[in-house]
Amino acid sequence: MNEQTIPYKIYLEEDEMPKYWYNLRADMKNKPAPLLNPATLKPMTFEDLQPVFCDELIEQELDDTTPYIEIPKEIRDFYKMYRPAPLVRAYNLERKLGTPAKIYYKFEGNNTSGSHKLNSAIAQAYYAKKQGLKGVTTETGAGQWGTALSMACAYLGLDCQVYMVKVSYEQKPFRREVMRTYGANVTPSPSLTTEVGKEILRKHPGTTGSLGCAISEAVEAATKQEGYRYVLGSVLNQVLLHQSVIGLETKTALDKYGIEPDIIIGCAGGGSNLGGLIGPFMREKLRGEKDYRIIAVEPASCPSLTRGKYAYDFCDTGMVTPLQKMYTLGSNFIPSANHAGGLRYHGMSSTLSQLYDDGYLEAVSVEQTGVFEAAKFFAQIEGTLPAPESSHAIRVAIDEALKCKETGEEKTIVFGLTGTGYFDMVAYEKFNNGEMSDYIPTDEELEASFAQLPVVPEA
């Protein structure tokens, strides 16, 4: 199709929006390993998970055979308030780089939560409401997930209790206030409101918290209150399922204009964005129909895919969750004070871990100063101030486009711009003042962390 006919922003019509989520696991030959009960080392059953998760979400979590699952009308109606998300052609970025590459990004930041997290938040809140629950508990790092869940709960009239990693709670008072405006109850984690929080504070009195700690607290809070369940914004299969709307919309928009991507790039913390973005593309790759390069980008300070071990591990620091087989740095790994809060997680989605292990996925790690350099450059050229997390993908997209400039290749690059950085200005200020540094864990640090991985005999 003629270059000129591709608009800056491709918006699907409302009736072109997905009516089904896509379940990537259904097309995988090697399925992700099952969750294990840490006490028995047996696979978790529906009943095992019932005290923690909503019934219908457990079904989605365990279902690795149904490829398409219908999106309930109520959720589709909510999606229509902020979706479809635009697929943007980065004409200005291409011109500025002088690259023959064609760059597109799927922009998920046009909603108050500032990211793609809302796609799963509304789904999880919907099933909790449908089950007649009073409320849900969760953790949040950078605050995007907590905000998204608060928005979904306010809309449905559910109580929302958020454990927010203490360092974010303090650095991002405005994020906290957005959640409060949506009626959520926000507690800095670790806190004295849970047993596991007290225990962590006893062991590490000065700790500024981590996602892993906050998960432990939120799970405990859910199981101790009548009518509450725990919800999680990443890592889980169900979250990747809900996030498939990102990839499905992207694919439909590309197909509409006859565009074939060569490279698909997404940042990866727990894997929710990347897993959602790549879904329908990975489907074609798994079926041998297409051969896209698919790249996961993670911070050098928390490199679970590129330097982690593929092993069973706890999903949290307090060791209260089931065991999941994944690329992990060890649930005791405390990442440095990297500002890309959403990527500071020790593990990785089991689905993405399996795909990576099977060679369907590449992974690269990038350092924070290079990420912010790309972020600032992108903001000035493309207008949108990106979240630090998303900027990991920008960094690699720019690097790939510059390679094309050298080789003259006209590759088509698609990346996920998961969100905006409006609540990350403390980090931008550090970068603007030249006060930001990089941190890469040493092999010794990682080995020490791996040594504490739980021992699980091969099945």
Next chain:
Amino acid sequence: MNEQTIPYKIYLEEDEMPKYWYNLRADMKNKPAPLLNPATLKPMTFEDLQPVFCDELIEQELDDTTPYIEIPKEIRDFYKMYRPAPLVRAYNLERKLGTPAKIYYKFEGNNTSGSHKLNSAIAQAYYAKKQGLKGVTTETGAGQWGTALSMACAYLGLDCQVYMVKVSYEQKPFRREVMRTYGANVTPSPSLTTEVGKEILRKHPGTTGSLGCAISEAVEAATKQEGYRYVLGSVLNQVLLHQSVIGLETKTALDKYGIEPDIIIGCAGGGSNLGGLIGPFMREKLRGEKDYRIIAVEPASCPSLTRGKYAYDFCDTGMVTPLQKMYTLGSNFIPSANHAGGLRYHGMSSTLSQLYDDGYLEAVSVEQTGVFEAAKFFAQIEGTLPAPESSHAIRVAIDEALKCKETGEEKTIVFGLTGTGYFDMVAYEKFNNGEMSDYIPTDEELEASFAQLPVVPEA
């Protein structure tokens, strides 16, 4: 057209976006009064304005006869990065209110500046660049205009110097940091960098500043530096011209679906949003083709239309600008610390002032706590966290919809949602904590301010 066929969000196609700005003054029988030179009390000429404004912008400022002015391609390309803005059908709000009214809002917040201000910022920066200037100076209150101008200047490679009202500079460090990320130089106003700033600080040592003070400083800075001009984000005719893209897109979207509005509502500080939103509708009203109700909403703490005088006055506190005939509270009026920063201006666009005086426009004033109540309600139902300024329009839109509920009338209400409140969380926090109060100036305060209006004999 069938109810069901109207989507939640109406996006125009790229080729349906306006190619011309609409100049409302061309259709007014009573033209806005000319700017006067404060020394001679004679109308300002092109030459009088040349030291302050770019040439092409002066032409636009003085042109009250050309109805349509072509938008340069470079500006249209920039618009395509964040426009068209969606016209949203507030289905959820309607349901929650139980009103038979149909509510639409034009949402201008989907860009990093967080508001409609970018529409004029890129235009003004473009003409400065075209004239070969080095940079521009400006003031900002809430920070949306300053951010917008920083973005436009970064894109075009122009220097950008922003005088930011001190109270906002301190309350909104993150806004400042966004501007710095876009390469702008931000100075808290009043400052010691200008003569007028020094003078204001001598007279009012503890002042936290005002838009009027910051304008004085920015104008002085522009005229003292070689290759610089001053740009302004509201009030001026040229700004209303550029902002007409809001109304033109809104009208095209409504026409496309055969929707006829009954009431059009916009918040009004200096008048840039309202003037832009109502343009093509007011055109039909001026020509006697339609009879829309058009409502300006202002804060009760700064009620220029509802309680001001229609008189010649300075546009700034330092009395360095030309005189403009407008509804004004007096250039010495210091509004209370109302958090809707962008509406804290003593005057009003001369175009809107004339339309109001001629009875084409209604005006109402609303109190801050009622505004935040509406803002929070809207956020929880419609998802988007609105700017306090925009929430003035939400308040009145809800009030009108509730009147329809009483009478059973199925009116169609369109309002302007000018921006997001992500950088206004200090104000939301105050409201969430029950610490927000209202303030309405007394008649005595206003009389004292009116007594200082400049004496200008009737022409």
